[in-house]
Amino acid sequence: MRSKLVAGNWKMHGSRAAISDLLAALKAELPSEPRVDIAVFPSAVYLADTRSLLSGSPVAIGAQNVCEKPGEGAYTGEVSAQMLADIGCRYVIVGHSERRAMYGESSELVASKVKCVLDAGLLPILCVGESEADRDAGRTLEVVAEQIQAVFDLLPVSELASLIVAYEPVWAIGTGKTATPAQAQEVHAFIRGLVAERSTELAAGIRILYGGSVKAANAAELFSQADIDGGLVGGASLNAQEFSAICRAAE
Ligand code: PEP
Numbered sequence: 001m002r003s004k005l006v007a008g009n010w011k012m013h014g015s016r017a018a019i020s021d022l023l024a025a026l027k028a029e030l031p032s033e034p035r036v037d038i039a040v041f042p043s044a045v046y047l048a049d050t051r052s053l054l055s056g057s058p059v060a061i062g063a064q065n066v067c068e069k070p071g072e073g074a075y076t077g078e079v080s081a082q083m084l085a086d087i088g089c090r091y092v093i094v095g096h097s098e099r100r101a102m103y104g105e106s107s108e109l110v111a112s113k114v115k116c117v118l119d120a121g122l123l124p125i126l127c128v129g130e131s132e133a134d135r136d137a138g139r140t141l142e143v144v145a146e147q148i149q150a151v152f153d154l155l156p157v158s159e160l161a162s163l164i165v166a167y168e169p170v171w172a173i174g175t176g177k178t179a180t181p182a183q184a185q186e187v188h189a190f191i192r193g194l195v196a197e198r199s200t201e202l203a204a205g206i207r208i209l210y211g212g213s214v215k216a217a218n219a220a221e222l223f224s225q226a227d228i229d230g231g232l233v234g235g236a237s238l239n240a241q242e243f244s245a246i247c248r249a250a251e
Pocket of ligand 1: 234
């Protein structure tokens with residue numbers, strides 16, 4: 001049985017004061033023993049603060065990005081997977097569409113990041129998804145398959161037990177336009193099928209999150225789909241009441 005995961009991607013939002021207020025409100029709203037996995041993803045500079053503020057809470061922390069190089073080295077401005085593990089992260093978002101589009105991250109580079117995250121003992125959340133133009137051209141499944149294939153090309157199935165995939169149609173991110181539960185389920189089932197071609201065991205266990213304008217009002221219906229194992233939540237994760245309602249919907 002796959003446990004559901006609700007992940008809150010705060011993107012480049014927040015300040016020490018704002019994060020302290022948000023986490024205080026979140027801790028007040030969430031049950032002390034939630035029946036789903038919950039994680040928040042602050043900017044890297046606030047990971048340590050967030051970890052301290054969440055001490056004793058079941059909410060885990062994760063990073064929004066990571067360097068694709070293993071180990072240490074002369075990579076000015078970068079943060080390694082080992083550093084993220086050292087500071088107490090459990091998850092790392094890899095290949096978010098904003099990074100693919102704005103920072104030119106290729107599927108091959110994203111796969112290298114997945115490898116670094118796994119090698120550091122952390123759980124990568126691999127983001128995949130099509131643009132509006134891709135969907136209109138009927139290329140959704142092709143695009144998603146290409147993005148996932150890069151990971152299969154680099155890593156054997158035996159190393160992918162901790163991989164989490166997030167299907168995030170680019171046209172639904174931050175736009176208020178959500179994929180319908182049926183549209184999302186179709187792609188989630190396709191992704192699980194791709195994994196099943198390599199390993200039925202991995203396919204049965206891998207968690208596939210949906211992301212793209214998830215909010216309290218649509219979360220329960222999305223999460224009730226057979227192949228949707230939780231959500232990657234952007235904007236709504238900055239509001240404690242909204243985010244905790246999404247977590248409750250996942251329960
Ligand atoms: C995201 O950034 O991953 C995301 C899904 O954002 P939003 O929920 O705001 O659409």
